[in-house]
Amino acid sequence: MEYDNYKNMQIDICNQFHAPYLDCGWDLKLGISRNVRTGLLPVNGLRLQPENGTSGWYIWAGEEMSQDDDFFVPLHTHHVLHWCKMVIPYLGLAPGWTFLVTPDYENVWNNEALRKAATTDTAGS
Template sequence: MSPTPIDGGDHRPALCSMTQCSAVRAKIATGFRVSAAQRDMCRRFAVEPSPPGQQTMVGFALSRPRELEPLNALRHPIAGSSNGWFVWRGPAIPQEDDKFAPLHVEHLDEYAPELGPYLALPPGWGVVLAPDYEDVWYDETLLDV
């Protein structure tokens, strides 16, 4: 099935097919809750969980190969349909020619399942993950966008 483009009030991101959106609707029907792993992660860093809302968008650099390391994620303030998360693979943040694409948070486990436990960290948090490596930090400048 080919990707469905964003269309005005349409809820589907640029790379979300009808089949995937059916999966989104199924996940919404069961509710989007803070998982035990997310709760544990927030407890570890002494913050209140701030899970992304249902059908909110993650900015994801989908053009990067899945094998590229590390996995990077920054959470900016929630705005509009964005939950504030921006995710990319590789050492350098994407530039103009390698943009972030909107992706429903419900699809993130298909592209970066290792990020799941970190998703309830509130805006201002950043994560870098690689095999046998984890760096998690708070940076208040992430809130100044």
């Protein structure tokens, strides 16, 4: 499958929000909540440092992220196309970046605490 068009969309989002671009790794895994497939809104994403075959992305739907151990399931990034295509433009955001989107709204920000945690985790490895 050709991902160049998606990569260009991701680079555009990064440029729009003055964020560094980091390839999402279409063959890597991300964590995603099952409720994303139901169409529940908003859809949220946060990116940690990629490691051990993961892209670092965690994506969920709704107002709050559950703390349940089974809330996130592993999914290869390329399957997001069938779960929630709306998030694809944001998957090039670097670790420490977060998004919240609906069809009519987007909020993207550099989550300083998340970025510091990602940097600290990497430095401790």
